[in-house]
Amino acid sequence: MITSQQKAIHERALVLSQNFRKLESDLLSILQEVDREKVYLAFGFPSLFEYAKTALLLSDSNSYLLMSVARKAVQIPELKKEILLGNLSLSKAARIVSVITTENKDEWIRKASHLSKRELEREVVKEKPEDVRESTRQVSEDRLCLKLGISEAFLSKLKRVQTLLSSSQRKPVSMEEALEHSLDLYLERKDPVVKADRAEKKALCPGRKTGGMVHVAKREPLKASLKHQVFLRDRGQCGYTVHGRKCSSSAFVEIHHKIPVASGGQNQIENLITLCSAHHRYYHTQAPHRSFLAPQIKTGNRC
Template sequence: MNCTLHDSLHDETLKLVKEERRLTGLVIENLQKIQDANLHLKMGYSSLFEYAVKALGYSESCAYRRISAVKMARVLPEIKEKLNSGELNLTNLSMAQSFFSREKIDVPEQKSVLEKIENCSKRETEKILVREFGVRALPPKREVVKATAGDEALLHVRLKQVTLEKLDRLKNLRAHKNPKMAYADLIDDMCEYMLKKLDPMAKHSAEAKFAAPIKGPHIRGPSSNPRHIPSRLKRQIWQRDQGQCTYADPTTGRRCDSRHLLQIDHIHPVCLGGPATEKNLRLLCHAHHRLRDG
């Protein structure tokens, strides 16, 4: 490759990188506007992260870094300029942002740290954070789930010693059923047990199978509290909505697929006389419940 070609290729790449940073800045600004207008919620996504992954096609780590920048720019809008100039990059920014929010670091201190990590690599940023704040600045060990061949998965978690001792006690208590019980068998047993107790859908199936018809003198009378929803009706709603948020984008029909923090919502509000009936109740995730109230 001759010298002129070498130089022009380098110049062109430099221009592209500059443009790439400018575009990233614009994406972050747009994500901020989308969040302000709750557009991601209206489109049927339960969080900005879910929107960035499922609607924009970012990998989880790319989405996480961009959303960290959105959060940081709300507190310190000047970081947009620094991202644009390349003084800060998304990796060291998201590392700092995650630490700041975890440890509730105040804004002046955030500013001073950001100045120190300008033009730093990930490794250098980590060193600076540890120098300033000690080991608490290191990111907590993440739980890792990996798919393996067949229908198994590998779960890597860090347990407290006391938790491990509890697991061992449970293994001993279950030894009559399975003397060679592995932790994986025990976790499966625990899941079955907890789901029977906590999952309204599991409760509903068990009840449908075994429950006696509701009649006789032991039936509790209707509650005078208009917000009260009888347990059996709650379970019917969970079963009907398949334990999933029912919000759907009115334009595309996309249904929110969140199963996190679900709440039973009155379609016609209680304060306006909405009754606790199957027709007037539905499951909504926390985010869509708030959108409705907002």
């Protein structure tokens, strides 16, 4: 027996869920525009994911789902349409992003709308066995659980490091310790910030004697000592700043000349800035924004 009050509540719930799907579909459309027009870069975010998370205040998982479906729906607009119609949930649409193509789209959309989440998972893994989404999850106050897909070769390398480390420490070590040790070794050798720190500690940085000004001929490659100063000053983080918000990404950072060498820019610390590769590319390809860093040199401001 359904009362008229229960029926009215149910109808309101139906309207809201329809609005919710419309909202998801609209969010997908706007994220496609944000992506196409590089809005996230202009606002100082290194990726669409960071923009969705930080600027739009969406959760990590919603940001990931919306971003992956928005990008795939550029080639396969049916994904967006089926979400709007309520035939496909956002999470199921995201689950088939790695396998759906313009040729097999009908088959995958049908599977995603009819199969349970677990059955769909099984089908996707059958099609693309190595598709493991890398993720981290907080499991206690100071511990995380890391999930990643690895190859047999990776596992044997990890076990080899584990054996070597166990014998050098004369006690059994965990996979985590073996992995951490390998990461430390890599960072020690390759991280420009660690290298710069080391160089400064050893006082082997000749640029310091000239007060950070290292004048060199045009087109000369940057000297290691100068790179060290830039990495130390910027802490290896992207310095793209807009409306007082700094990108600060430390992924794939590069050193950029604020005034290009071709326009008389020098290899001086004041003319150099660390940028993430996304912002570096953006700076060199988006003509209207090309002057965004240059005025800071004239006023003597740091980046």
